[in-house]
Amino acid sequence: VLVTGGTGFVGSHFVDAALAAGHDVTALVRAGTQGDHNDDRVNYIEHDFDQPEALAAIMTHQDVFAHFAWASDPVEGWCNPSIEVEANIRLSIELFEACVAAGVKKILFASSGGTVYGSYEGLICEDVVPRPFNPYGIGKLTVEHFLAYYQKRSGVDVDVYRIGNAYGPRQRVEKKQGVLPRWMDQIYRGEPVDVFGGEGTLRDYIHVQDVAVLMETGLNDLAASGTYNLGTGIGTSVLQLVQLLQENIDRPFEVHHAPRRESDNTSCILDARRILGRVPDFRFRQLADEIAPTWEAFKAARI
Amino acid sequence: VLVTGGTGFVGSHFVDAALAAGHDVTALVRAGTQGDHNDDRVNYIEHDFDQPEALAAIMTHQDVFAHFAWASDPVEGWCNPSIEVEANIRLSIELFEACVAAGVKKILFASSGGTVYGSYEGLICEDVVPRPFNPYGIGKLTVEHFLAYYQKRSGVDVDVYRIGNAYGPRQRVEKKQGVLPRWMDQIYRGEPVDVFGGEGTLRDYIHVQDVAVLMETGLNDLAASGTYNLGTGIGTSVLQLVQLLQENIDRPFEVHHAPRRESDNTSCILDARRILGRVPDFRFRQLADEIAPTWEAFKAARI
DSSP states (O other), X not given: OEEESTTSHHXXXXXXXXXXXXXXXXXXXXXXXXXSSOOTTXXXXXXXXXXXXXXXXXXXXXXXXXXXXXXOOHHHHHHOTHHIIIIIIHHHHHHHHHHHHHTOOEEXXXXXXXXXXXXXXXXXXXXXXXXXXXXXXXXXXXXXXXXXXXXXXXXXXXXXXXXXXXXXXXXXXXXXXXXXXXXXXXXXXXXXXXXXSOTXXXXXXXXXXXXXXXXXXXXXXXXXXXXXXXXXXXXXXXXXXXXXXXXHSSSOOOEEEEOOOTTSOSBOEXXXXXXXXXXXXXOOOOHHXXXXXXXXXXXXXXX | OEEESTTSHHHHHHHHHHHHTTOOOEXXXXXXXXXXXXXXXXXXXXXXXXXXXXXXXXXXXXXXXEEOOOSOOHHHHHHOTHHIIIIIIHHHHHHHXXXXXXXXXXXXXXXXXXXXXXXXXXXXXXXXXXOOOSHHHHHHHHHHHHHHHHHHHHOOEEEEEEEOEEESTTOOGGGTOOHHHHHHHHHHTTOOEEEESOTTOEEOEEEHHHHHHHHHGGGSOTTOOEEEEESOSOOEEHHHHHHHHHHHSSSOOOEEEEOOOTTSOXXXXXXXXXXXXXXXXXXXOOHHHHHHHHHHHHHHHHO
């Protein structure tokens, strides 16, 4: 398995899950990148944009390509839509061209359940019309469509994973990945936590290790393709999340309320039945159980 | 009204319709382009990529931006997907940024009903899940999504027109725009016409002047947005189209049959009810009536 973004938040947990299942893992990292998650069981290869010959050599003998690298987050995409086109979509096409030229059997893509759908009330299944309005989600959906093209042109199999609000160890505040590291950082520094939105601002929080384990099951059948929501099907409002923090961590904090940001969806709760059809015995970790360990991991990374 | 692609096939007919309705028209053309459709009622301005200051000046005082320019066709997009990202999507974002900065009220976009949906049997309405697999259609759909972003970010109104197989005067074989000019060119040169596909390969042929007149109605209400199929709702197989040519033009020809190309849909017939709800008295031109005049226009352009 060749992985991009393998030193990042979700990608590094996927690498762990793939190693645990006995796969050989090669991680493609940008030249000069010092991995957050260096691991001597992983073969790291440095690679930059626009080096198709080097990429062709790397792709040879890979069975699977798992694509996690993404140069933006939803707030950055909202402010700078060109980054989606000039970095994310462009790099993805370069990588997929190399995949199909080298005969890679399957591509796994970490898409975004939180942004490709746009705003929908209630449970969202994979078959609704995607209505993204945030450039980050537009970029992810466009890459999904290009994967359909490569699948049709070359016969490569493709699993798309539309991931909800992943949280857990290794999520970093510097990368603006999600609300929990931002709040934990504010609590750690004794500042009030900033809450955008209220009761109606619902999110589907999924533990990053659940994401990794479920995506790893895509390696069991390299001749199958599908699009899967990775969420728990449970909506948690930002106010409920504040309350979970108050109940589960050992430091008091103040709360500063502000309106929902226009770059954000109102509600995003993902119907998980399709992926559970593939892994029927799977049980999701519960957010209430995971806040305390996530806080401990956050503090440990700070020391 | 500021128009890109105003010297091209559909764009030039839109310019005619806008002029006929009394609008002032400015056409943005690439530097050095000699228009096919120069008209002294139109203000032509030369513009190239990556000149944001010049573009900002041009956009000032424009009420509407109508975007027809597109650097590829479905066959070219299939062979060279990067052109969609690096030319079409990128240029569209540059243009839309300038629109919203200048306070343009409405954007009209010429999308592609023939490619954004992918393969669907029967009538296709605007609310189905788009499943494009040709990079040309992926590029068009991605630009639609970016328009949803600009609409949400800035409040600009947006009409998206998903156009079927447009045909009629000024369609050029050099630009690989559609099957009729290719076949007419082959007939004109005494070669057999090449037919890809058979009875089941259904297309929705709409006369380019119907496209232009329907899109022009988008100028009547600058504070309304929508996505509209522009097709007749009638499917014509490639074999029926050959027969219409045999019945309506004055030159015999031979036919060479080949399988449908993998870059093409099986069937694409567009449900026109939404646009007819806006223009209830509209009657589409009939393909059988328009083959002979299109052939005459083709020959006249050759002489």
